[in-house]
Amino acid sequence: MTTSVGVAPATVTPAPAVRRAGWRSRLEGETTPARLRLLLALLILLCLAWGALAALTADQHASAAADVVAVSEPLSLDAEQIYTSLSDADAIAASAFLAGGLEPAEARQRYQADIAQAAVRIEAASALVGSSAARTEMPGHPAGQTPAAGSAVGDDLAILSGQLPVYTDEVGTARADNRLGLPLGAAYLREASALLRGTLLPAASDIYTRESAQLTSASAQATGLPLIVIAVVAGLALGYVLYRSSRWLSRHTHRVVNYGLLLAGLAGLVSLVWLASAFVIGRGDLLHAQQQGSAPVQAFARAEVAALRAHADESLTLIDNKGDDSYQEDYLAQQKLLGPGPGSLLAATGSSQAAAQAQAWYQAHKALREQDDAANHPAAVTSAQTGDAARSFARLSATLSEGIGTHQATFAASARGGRDAFTGLAVGMIVASLVMVAGCVWGLSRRLAEYR
Amino acid sequence: MNARPRPGVPWRRALLVVLAASGLALGAAAAAAAPGQPPVVHAARAVSAPAAGTCDPTASSLRPYGPPQVTSGSFMAKVRARGYLIAGVDQNTYRFGFLNPLSGQIEGFDIDMIRAVANAIFGNSDPKTVHFKAISDAQRIPSVTSGAVDIVAHTMTITCDRLKDIDFSSVYFNAAQKVLVLKNSSATSLDDLHGQKVCATSGSDSLDRIKAHQAVPVAVAGWTDCLVLLQQGSVTAISTDDSILDGLAAQDPWTKIIGKPLTSEPYGLAISKQHPEFVRFVNAVLQQLRTDGQWKASYAHWLGNPVPPPPQAKYAG
Numbered sequence: 001m002t003t004s005v006g007v008a009p010a011t012v013t014p015a016p017a018v019r020r021a022g023w024r025s026r027l028e029g030e031t032t033p034a035r036l037r038l039l040l041a042l043l044i045l046l047c048l049a050w051g052a053l054a055a056l057t058a059d060q061h062a063s064a065a066a067d068v069v070a071v072s073e074p075l076s077l078d079a080e081q082i083y084t085s086l087s088d089a090d091a092i093a094a095s096a097f098l099a100g101g102l103e104p105a106e107a108r109q110r111y112q113a114d115i116a117q118a119a120v121r122i123e124a125a126s127a128l129v130g131s132s133a134a135r136t137e138m139p140g141h142p143a144g145q146t147p148a149a150g151s152a153v154g155d156d157l158a159i160l161s162g163q164l165p166v167y168t169d170e171v172g173t174a175r176a177d178n179r180l181g182l183p184l185g186a187a188y189l190r191e192a193s194a195l196l197r198g199t200l201l202p203a204a205s206d207i208y209t210r211e212s213a214q215l216t217s218a219s220a221q222a223t224g225l226p227l228i229v230i231a232v233v234a235g236l237a238l239g240y241v242l243y244r245s246s247r248w249l250s251r252h253t254h255r256v257v258n259y260g261l262l263l264a265g266l267a268g269l270v271s272l273v274w275l276a277s278a279f280v281i282g283r284g285d286l287l288h289a290q291q292q293g294s295a296p297v298q299a300f301a302r303a304e305v306a307a308l309r310a311h312a313d314e315s316l317t318l319i320d321n322k323g324d325d326s327y328q329e330d331y332l333a334q335q336k337l338l339g340p341g342p343g344s345l346l347a348a349t350g351s352s353q354a355a356a357q358a359q360a361w362y363q364a365h366k367a368l369r370e371q372d373d374a375a376n377h378p379a380a381v382t383s384a385q386t387g388d389a390a391r392s393f394a395r396l397s398a399t400l401s402e403g404i405g406t407h408q409a410t411f412a413a414s415a416r417g418g419r420d421a422f423t424g425l426a427v428g429m430i431v432a433s434l435v436m437v438a439g440c441v442w443g444l445s446r447r448l449a450e451y452r
Numbered sequence: 453m454n455a456r457p458r459p460g461v462p463w464r465r466a467l468l469v470v471l472a473a474s475g476l477a478l479g480a481a482a483a484a485a486a487p488g489q490p491p492v493v494h495a496a497r498a499v500s501a502p503a504a505g506t507c508d509p510t511a512s513s514l515r516p517y518g519p520p521q522v523t524s525g526s527f528m529a530k531v532r533a534r535g536y537l538i539a540g541v542d543q544n545t546y547r548f549g550f551l552n553p554l555s556g557q558i559e560g561f562d563i564d565m566i567r568a569v570a571n572a573i574f575g576n577s578d579p580k581t582v583h584f585k586a587i588s589d590a591q592r593i594p595s596v597t598s599g600a601v602d603i604v605a606h607t608m609t610i611t612c613d614r615l616k617d618i619d620f621s622s623v624y625f626n627a628a629q630k631v632l633v634l635k636n637s638s639a640t641s642l643d644d645l646h647g648q649k650v651c652a653t654s655g656s657d658s659l660d661r662i663k664a665h666q667a668v669p670v671a672v673a674g675w676t677d678c679l680v681l682l683q684q685g686s687v688t689a690i691s692t693d694d695s696i697l698d699g700l701a702a703q704d705p706w707t708k709i710i711g712k713p714l715t716s717e718p719y720g721l722a723i724s725k726q727h728p729e730f731v732r733f734v735n736a737v738l739q740q741l742r743t744d745g746q747w748k749a750s751y752a753h754w755l756g757n758p759v760p761p762p763p764q765a766k767y768a769g
Contacts, residue, residue, distance in 0.1 A: 100553045173683075182703045183543075183550045187676035319551075374583060378556045 051433020062422035260443015271432035282421030293411025516736035546699030620720030628713030
């Protein structure tokens, strides 16, 4: 036992030394030209490997950033627009109906604009889904999840484009009956609203949720760290190899500077700095796009949709009070969702202006309900159409729309900035690695030539 | 229109189900015995005869003490002091109680009855003397018993079952269940719609009768919703009180009412059992309407000519 313990280190420790000695002695044993050739081959290999790794990294980030801008952004913008346009149509159709046969021209125009907007956006989103499905079929993209998500969005879009005409048809019948003074019109409007809320809005919401998730994942891919860290470490390692090589050369060739290796080193440094700074800038822009852009847009959009739904409820209660108070109950449910209490949709927007306006609207709505319950239906209708409730809702709606617009612009600008930071980066990495190879070849071949 | 008993009284519901089932069997037997005869009438009688020995729904109300008078300390005096009468009404039944899109007011035959009661209480026809509260079919009895409304005018059939919870005025309108189909339909009665979809509101007895006739019942929230389904081709027919069907047919000239009366549906105004003096007061008002021509004028205005004679009042005591 004791002997084996004593012997074991003696036999094991020398092994690496021997191996290193063997490697070194083999190198020492070679002639200088042979060693130079070996070094050249090694440097070429390393430069090309670095170039490939840097280009791959650049391409990954660039394509993810391009995805954020090119597909995810427009698609989630379309989904958001479909969602809010349809919600607005619901509210406006009910409000216009409330006015009776002589509905205000501007309400009619706004309803038509909402429907046209929704139709255009559905078509645009369908085209984008088609193109992104084509993209996902290309090699290099993970085949597992994206096509499935794309087809689910496709199904939702099919529901939207199929049911939108049914909805407008029902609203049209409701208007026609209402114009004749028939209570049947209210039943058609109720059915239309139920179709919108039960089928169209869930489909739009589903697209929006999926697209937001896709946007977040594309953004996360563009701003993710692992690959860039590997690339930077590899770049630094290559720089160290070049430095050691030039030291070795200066010892063996008695020249202080090898201009070829210096060129290779500078090219490597430039490419490394470019890669790192592009990433830092692009990442900053994309994170800004998310934090100051898409996240607030989402918060404002959700608040606006809830507000629009409550607004539709307000009108529908006045149009068709079946006695079961279902629309008023829904109004109160939306009011609770909207807030502005902690955890509410308005709290998520962080807009104190919107919060104050919402409170004012709730007050006006409460007064309106009291009027209606006290059998003063005409006064309640006036409040909902042109009075306190209408005005206070319009102010809230304007604030929320403005919030969406402002943050949408921030998102667009920052996301484009993020994408542009990666422009030409992959090509630049390849060119830089070729320059490095050329530098190594030039620098070492001049030394080799001296041995001929 | 009849509505099912309120939830919360299961034994009563169970009783009704048993009775309906026996009525169904009776009807089926009648159909087998005499094909061509409408067996439904028998079935309906069986359904509405739970207390056949003691209860006549059309002669259950309290006799008025002469012309309507607001006596001090009475419920009418309280309403007058309050300044307005609270009435539970329908907002979706064309011609009986509906929100007129043109005027923004609730109007109809039922509403005229309420206005007459308010006029008698306040001595003037100021529209502000009535606060209308739109209620659903299912809310009619609870609204009365809880005191949320003073009176309900809501195409409401007087039944013995309901008389256990609330009081009714004398009969102010006689309706009967019939069937509404599209003009090009070849059906002549509910029996011709065997296996086809027929619409009625959830909570109405009309649904049970549709089932009893082997048609497929489709339940919706309101009667106008039924007309939407009929126009969209989702149902073949609508079956309920002819008074309601008339209102639907008036909104769509491409429909027609078919068949013989399947049931008798005497309508009354519902009032809480707490205020018998108000029941007598309302009956006095109705008696005035019958005799001074207002009932006929209202009928002619909302339901058209020819105007039948008003239902004669019968009282229990």
